[in-house]
Amino acid sequence: MTMTREPAPNTGAHGTVAPHRILLVDDHAIVRQGLRTILDREPDLCVVGEASTANEAIGVLEQTNPQIVLLDLKLSTGSDTEGLALCADLTMRRPELRVLVLTTFLDDPLVVEAIQNGASGYVIKDVDTTDLIRSIRAIARNETAFDSRSANAMARSIQATPEPLALTQKERNVLQLLAHGMRNREIGLQLYVSETTVKFHVRNILRKLAVSSRAEAVYEASKIGLI
Amino acid sequence: MTMTREPAPNTGAHGTVAPHRILLVDDHAIVRQGLRTILDREPDLCVVGEASTANEAIGVLEQTNPQIVLLDLKLSTGSDTEGLALCADLTMRRPELRVLVLTTFLDDPLVVEAIQNGASGYVIKDVDTTDLIRSIRAIARNETAFDSRSANAMARSIQATPEPLALTQKERNVLQLLAHGMRNREIGLQLYVSETTVKFHVRNILRKLAVSSRAEAVYEASKIGLI
DNA sequence: TGTTTTCCTGTCCGAACGGACAGGTCATAC
DNA sequence: GTATGACCTGTCCGTTCGGACAGGAAAACA
Secondary structure, X not given: OEEOOOOOOOOOOOOOOOOEEEEEEOOOHHHHHHHHHHHHOOOOEEEEEEEOOHHHHHHHHXXXXXXXXXXXXXXXXXXXXXXXXXXXXXXXHOOOOEEEEEEOOOOHHHHHHHHHOOOOEEEEOOOOHHHHHHHHHHHHOOOOEEOHHHHHHHHHHHHOOOOOOOXXXXXXXXXXXXXXXXXXXXXXXXXXXXXXXHHHHHHHHHHHHOOOOHHHHHHHHHHHOOO | OEEOOOOOOOOOOOOOOOOEEEEEEOOOHHHHHHHHHHHHOOOOEEEEEEEOOHHHHXXXXXXXXXXXXXXXXXXXXXXXXXXXXXXXXXXXXXXXXXXXXXXXXXXXXXXXXXXXXXXXXXXXXXXXXXXXXXXXXXXXXXXXXXXXXXXXXXXXXXXXXXXXXXXXXXXXXXXXXXXXXXXXXXXXXXXXXXXXXXXXXHHHHHHHHOOOOHHHHHHHHHHHOOO
């Protein structure tokens, strides 16, 4: 948790405009340092605080009153859920706050979840610094900012979410056992149903996952996290 | 590709010691900027060049003659192979060069591969800046530098490598396609081998993974992280 | 030189798979 | 009541799989 120089109050005077107050949230000190150096070179941007965890971020938010948050969803826990929850928390406490998600890897559904949790933009960390600054200025103008890959990811994620995962309980059970390499007969014995019934469920699983074999079903399911 | 201030020649004079010349290789401009800012604050360290690709790195190496390289294995291609190849290339050209691998995620076998390709240290990017600087000074003294997690990863990787995952390159290729639900015939067409050969590889994969079906093989492989 | 390793190819065969039918039960919702 | 959805069962049939067996070609290594 770090705080730094206080910029002029945001009531822009004649001729001179107060810089946008930015809070950095990232568990990598190196990344925070890089962002701070890059952003503080811009006269209209000012990093007013840093945080490496969700709790720190809330604390620094209260003390520094930023207008913009640069947020890496993947905080120390390794999961994205803490970052998403923080995003929702921040925008809940300060509805006027603009959150730009800055993340390492592209993850189609994550883009959508970030938006649903209040993010105004989503860019991958390997963008040029000029693109990053352009994105920050965009969200400062109450626009949204998505680099082209994130926009594509959003489109893909929306297209691919009519109802792909509407697996019933039985089908999920079958999928579990199927992943362990069990034969239809074995699955039937395990679930107290006939082999034919298992085949019935397997066919539905294949159809719903839009695949053509058990192996591919396992692959898809593990990608999505169903097993 | 970037070059900056020239430090005093390395023939340390009386009382004053020339700083260690460092080359940064990372495809993220933000990370490079952060590292540069952090390291240039230290009087005994000096960043003499940056590169975002393997080719650039070779070029900057020739022009700036660094003693230490901070290398992110995952360059723009997304794969680690380019970074590993670069690591080997660098240490081949300059045997006295010390390479500290600085990477985002921990990957047990990758630690070992990095060492085999000439790296002198391996640290995760979320270390404290003080730890990072300590690691750099360690490899400058011809020691090695591994943060505790990397050391653990090394131990695990060595322990866990009697021969469970001794899949050959071909077998890994087949496993990849197998995971996507392809039939033996399709895999053969893809890899320019006969269907029979694919069956041969599939049988070996099943045996080595100690499973009895393609679906289970996919499950195991995804658990281990092979696909 | 010979041996080992890796990769490649083939045949034969029984078991399993995946699709296309045609039904049935049961609980809940309209 | 009847419709709807989830679940269950069966037969038929062509394809695929996985195992067993029997080799050949090329490179690496002793």
